[in-house]
Amino acid sequence: EDQVTQSPEALRLQEGESSSLNCSYTVSGLRGLFWYRQDPGKGPEFLFTLYSAGEEKEKERLKATLTKKESFLHITAPKPEDSATYLCALHGVTGGGNKLTFGTGTQLKVEL
Amino acid sequence: DAGVIQSPRHEVTEMGQEVTLRCKPISGHDYLFWYRQTMMRGLELLIYFNNNVPIDDSGMPEDRFSAKMPNASFSTLKIQPSEPRDSAVYFCASSSHTGGTEAFFGQGTRLTVV
Numbered sequence: 001e002d003q004v005t006q007s008p009e010a011l012r013l014q015e016g017e018s019s020s021l022n023c024s025y026t027v028s029g030l031r032g033l034f035w036y037r038q039d040p041g042k043g044p045e046f047l048f049t050l051y052s053a054g055e056e057k058e059k060e061r062l063k064a065t066l067t068k069k070e071s072f073l074h075i076t077a078p079k080p081e082d083s084a085t086y087l088c089a090l091h092g093v094t095g096g097g098n099k100l101t102f103g104t105g106t107q108l109k110v111e112l
Numbered sequence: 113d114a115g116v117i118q119s120p121r122h123e124v125t126e127m128g129q130e131v132t133l134r135c136k137p138i139s140g141h142d143y144l145f146w147y148r149q150t151m152m153r154g155l156e157l158l159i160y161f162n163n164n165v166p167i168d169d170s171g172m173p174e175d176r177f178s179a180k181m182p183n184a185s186f187s188t189l190k191i192q193p194s195e196p197r198d199s200a201v202y203f204c205a206s207s208s209h210t211g212g213t214e215a216f217f218g219q220g221t222r223l224t225v226v
Contacts, residue, residue, distance in 0.1 A: 034214060043116075043203050043217030044155070087155065099145075099168060100215060104154035 002027045002092040006103035013078055013110050021073040021086055021106045029093030033071050035064050036087040044087055078110045116218035118204050124224045130192040133221045135204030136185055146179055146189050147203040194225045
């Protein structure tokens with residue numbers, strides 16, 4: 001069974017204080033690993049898809065990386081508007097079609 | 113495109129009543145998903161459709177839950193009878209096998225059963 005574990009559950013940073021969020025996974029065959037951002041009262045918003053170990057993708061202050069066992073979402077010099085819950089999701093070969101398995105998320109708070 | 117559209121945004125109902133949640137996916141997307149989100153369990157996939165056909169409903173918690181997709185632009189999730197433990201945020205999402213497997217989510221329906 002595909003499994004996704006995110007850590008930490010919550011993270012509080014000062015503005016400009018860089019850090020990383022972790023997503024550990026077990027899967028029989030990886031089709032894709034996804035990162036989403038979710039703001040309160042809204043649906044998850046797609047950020048990145050990573051397909052193979054060693055792959056990296058960047059968007060503004062965010063960079064996602066992937067190994068065979070985990071993915072990191074690096075946040076460089078965060079701003080208060082980066083505050084949100086970040087979700088990791090897995091698409092494995094056992095998940096037919098486009099079925100995704102989500103982690104429980106990391107709630108990020110960036111303070112001035 | 114306006115994105116995935118869900119209605120209503122909020123629903124408060126009494127235990128035992130029937131509840132129907134509605135979803136309009138992004139035009140051209142051939143996959144549609146229904147998720148439930150709670151603090152305790154996070155996002156859970158309830159059911160998904162491909163080309164209007166239910167493919168996997170193993171996440172539907174009980175027979176009280178049912179979902180339909182009569183055409184490519186509309187889906188419903190029905191709970192009958194509703195119970196307090198069904199209180200959660202229900203999300204609909206859609207994706208395309210040709211446009212990448214990332215799913216695009218609606219704003220969700222917050223259901224409260226009292």
